[in-house]
Amino acid sequence: MKDGAKGPGPDGNLPLEPPPLPGTPDMPVHPGIDEFVDKDIAAREAPEKAKGEYIMEAEGLQMYFPVTKGLFKRKAGDVKAVDGVSFRIRQGRTLGVVGESGSGKSTLGNCVMRNLRPTGGKVVFDGQDVTRLEGKALAAYHKRVTMVTQDPFASLDPRMTVADSVLEGVRINRLADKAGEQALAERMLLMVGLNPKYGSRYPHEFSGGQRQRVSIARALAMGPSFIICDEVVSALDVSVQAQVVGLLQQLQQQLGLSYIFIGHDLSVVRYLSHEVAVMYLGKFMEVAGSDELYGHPLHPYTQALVSAAPIPKPSVDRARPRVSLEGEPPSPIHPPQGCRFCTRCRYAEKRCREEEPALKDAGGGHLVACHKVTGG
Amino acid sequence: MAVQEGEVILDVQNLQTWFLSGKHQETRLRAVDGLSYQVHKGEFVAVVGESGSGKSVSALSVMGLVPYPPGLIVGGKVLFHGKDLLQATDEEMQAIRGEKIAMVFQEPSTALNPVVTVGKQIAEALRIHNPGMSKKEAMAKAAGLLGEVGIPNPEVRARQYPFELSGGMQQRAMIAMAVSCGPELLVADEPTTALDVTVQAQVLDLLDRLRKKLGMAVVLITHNLGVVARYADSVKVVYGGKAVETGPTDAVFEEPCHPYTLGLLRAVPRLDLPRGYGLHPIVGEPPDMSKVPEESCAFAARCRYATDGCREGRPPMEEVGEGHYCACFHKGETLEERRALP
Ligand SMILES: Nc1ncnc2c1ncn2[C@@H]1O[C@H](COP(=O)(O)OP(=O)(O)OP(=O)(O)O)[C@@H](O)[C@H]1O
Ligand SMILES: Nc1ncnc2c1ncn2[C@@H]1O[C@H](COP(=O)(O)OP(=O)(O)OP(=O)(O)O)[C@@H](O)[C@H]1O
Ligand code: SF4
Ligand SMILES: [Mg+2]
Ligand SMILES: [Mg+2]
Numbered sequence: 001m002k003d004g005a006k007g008p009g010p011d012g013n014l015p016l017e018p019p020p021l022p023g024t025p026d027m028p029v030h031p032g033i034d035e036f037v038d039k040d041i042a043a044r045e046a047p048e049k050a051k052g053e054y055i056m057e058a059e060g061l062q063m064y065f066p067v068t069k070g071l072f073k074r075k076a077g078d079v080k081a082v083d084g085v086s087f088r089i090r091q092g093r094t095l096g097v098v099g100e101s102g103s104g105k106s107t108l109g110n111c112v113m114r115n116l117r118p119t120g121g122k123v124v125f126d127g128q129d130v131t132r133l134e135g136k137a138l139a140a141y142h143k144r145v146t147m148v149t150q151d152p153f154a155s156l157d158p159r160m161t162v163a164d165s166v167l168e169g170v171r172i173n174r175l176a177d178k179a180g181e182q183a184l185a186e187r188m189l190l191m192v193g194l195n196p197k198y199g200s201r202y203p204h205e206f207s208g209g210q211r212q213r214v215s216i217a218r219a220l221a222m223g224p225s226f227i228i229c230d231e232v233v234s235a236l237d238v239s240v241q242a243q244v245v246g247l248l249q250q251l252q253q254q255l256g257l258s259y260i261f262i263g264h265d266l267s268v269v270r271y272l273s274h275e276v277a278v279m280y281l282g283k284f285m286e287v288a289g290s291d292e293l294y295g296h297p298l299h300p301y302t303q304a305l306v307s308a309a310p311i312p313k314p315s316v317d318r319a320r321p322r323v324s325l326e327g328e329p330p331s332p333i334h335p336p337q338g339c340r341f342c343t344r345c346r347y348a349e350k351r352c353r354e355e356e357p358a359l360k361d362a363g364g365g366h367l368v369a370c371h372k373v374t375g376g
Numbered sequence: 377m378a379v380q381e382g383e384v385i386l387d388v389q390n391l392q393t394w395f396l397s398g399k400h401q402e403t404r405l406r407a408v409d410g411l412s413y414q415v416h417k418g419e420f421v422a423v424v425g426e427s428g429s430g431k432s433v434s435a436l437s438v439m440g441l442v443p444y445p446p447g448l449i450v451g452g453k454v455l456f457h458g459k460d461l462l463q464a465t466d467e468e469m470q471a472i473r474g475e476k477i478a479m480v481f482q483e484p485s486t487a488l489n490p491v492v493t494v495g496k497q498i499a500e501a502l503r504i505h506n507p508g509m510s511k512k513e514a515m516a517k518a519a520g521l522l523g524e525v526g527i528p529n530p531e532v533r534a535r536q537y538p539f540e541l542s543g544g545m546q547q548r549a550m551i552a553m554a555v556s557c558g559p560e561l562l563v564a565d566e567p568t569t570a571l572d573v574t575v576q577a578q579v580l581d582l583l584d585r586l587r588k589k590l591g592m593a594v595v596l597i598t599h600n601l602g603v604v605a606r607y608a609d610s611v612k613v614v615y616g617g618k619a620v621e622t623g624p625t626d627a628v629f630e631e632p633c634h635p636y637t638l639g640l641l642r643a644v645p646r647l648d649l650p651r652g653y654g655l656h657p658i659v660g661e662p663p664d665m666s667k668v669p670e671e672s673c674a675f676a677a678r679c680r681y682a683t684d685g686c687r688e689g690r691p692p693m694e695e696v697g698e699g700h701y702c703a704c705f706h707k708g709e710t711l712e713e714r715r716a717l718p
Contacts, residue, residue: 099572100574101543101544102542207661237426238426238599238643239643240657241643242656242657243657246655265573266647267654270647270651271645271651291650304574309647310577311605311646312602312605312646313605314625314630315626316648320648325574326578327528328542
């Protein structure tokens, strides 16, 4: 870790910087660990090895939903669901997004997907600002950027065969002829590890994991280069979750896809992501390389998130520091003044309640928005 | 955690619950297929296993809530303080449910009535079991309970409808309702699966605190092995409708002897290890429970250690450590594999 990133140890409290986790340079793990770690992941880890260009860049992205009141629908304020978010994603890489329920993760995904029209900021995809696209230009964008969501029940029409679901977007955009369609559907199903003959079946004939594969096939059919995954494995059991994450990873390696991967299981998000952003009340509080973020969480909110996630090995879990996070996030209609996290932060002081901290580099590209960490 | 010593309050013996279908009820889906386990007073027990392994159906069987038809408990005993609940009358069961044994479901929205305020729902539950209690008294107690489960401004919240509460608050209201009559046993079926990590931690900390305060035992059904590691005294690993490995959490997680248990543990990534560790899916699909052969290990088709012996006979449940039991012919190989892993 870079020196600049060391947080000041607050008085009497738990150290702002928790003890190093095994697996980081400060603390080597179990001797034979290498054997059990996927080398491909490790190889793609080092930033200098990332040759890809930035395929997506967002700047100051903002999505306010108006709140109306009374009989005459007087505007009473805004839900600031996404409130000035910036990020860059290279081709072939994944940005993970984690945060509590209501922090704006899905809204962010929907803005990038352009299911919503952001109220501010821009999203540049492959050199073009997509925030104002309409009609044909938007349809063309939707061929290159697609989305998979949590609930395969909701995204698949129960009355449509699986092949029809997979081909829906392709047909709307007339991307293939009749003969080509059949072959395409089969190829997509094969690609996600399903029997191509299953195309004539209906969603209810599949298990949850299989249905999630179908929705991935559907997202792939348009031939996208970018997929937004919103809680795609949250509802699946551990083994099926491992299958689907493995599939997404394999597709990334084979097709050079880029992902935004939204989730609340930190260990899964971290597994798939090269970089992870921690979102709170519509803003990014911390952004860093995946191992760095979980090995050295700097923001008090990230520390609480990491510590709230239990580790499935009792001896290890018991030895970890617990930073508990009380209460609920405040309303996004009236986010707290100063730092948005100050109402729940154990380190909050006067300055935190007055002045909003900017997202700053704490060293080595590890970005964090906290007065305590980046100081003046 | 040490082996449990307290009194056994729930003793499930060889429970079998089937779902019958077809013209002549000839298709038998053996959802729970000879499940046995015990719960001690005040113990925190976790039940884990893949989707469809019979976790929810076994909980419903204990509560006497299996839908009939098509569900039918065809065998076994559910002894609660020695009394077989499977033989209890509907009235007896109704009295036991809520008062002695309570249940929390995964989806609070399915269990809370959307058109009745949260406080009123809890108050009604209280009055069913305490007929002498006045409405006013019950409402005051309901608000007290909401406060106790960590809901801020409980008096205000008690007068709100479920949709006005966040998911985590609804789940807490459910728990408040479930514990309102001071049950001895709380069965919670995936109560936190829909919640994010911080709220999940809050809800589970709450359950744990209540169990210590009330001396209540908790049976937690979950997919989340991390949660089990952190909260449970003991764990039951269920496959194909029966327990394949049970014991103190530390023993089962640190020294698993069943290939299926190890498979589950290897399927989850670990935050404490370098990225890239874990996420090995268990090969194959969970068994079709209407076709599991009766005379073989149910896991044999997916097991890397399976031999002819496993396909020809059912491995018996054997003690491998203090209070730690496992049903597998190749326990040694599994344990060896586990020891080589971090
Ligand atoms: N169409 C809408 N109109 C008004 N408010 C909205 C709308 N969509 C979302 N919101 C609000 O925006 C905020 C962010 O919601 P969002 O769904 O993006 O959160 P999330 O991080 O995805 O949460 P979860 O983890 O529960 O999926 C919430 O306060 C939500 O109530
Ligand atoms: N009402 C029902 N009618 C017919 N079959 C049922 C019914 N309820 C459950 N089953 C079957 O019983 C088996 C066990 O189901 P159960 O719901 O107990 O699984 P589970 O372990 O709780 O899974 P999950 O983790 O997905 O909740 C499954 O094969 C399921 O399809
Ligand atoms: S008994 Fe055999 S098939 Fe069953 S889990 Fe053990 S080794 Fe595998
Ligand atoms: Mg969401
Ligand atoms: Mg279930």
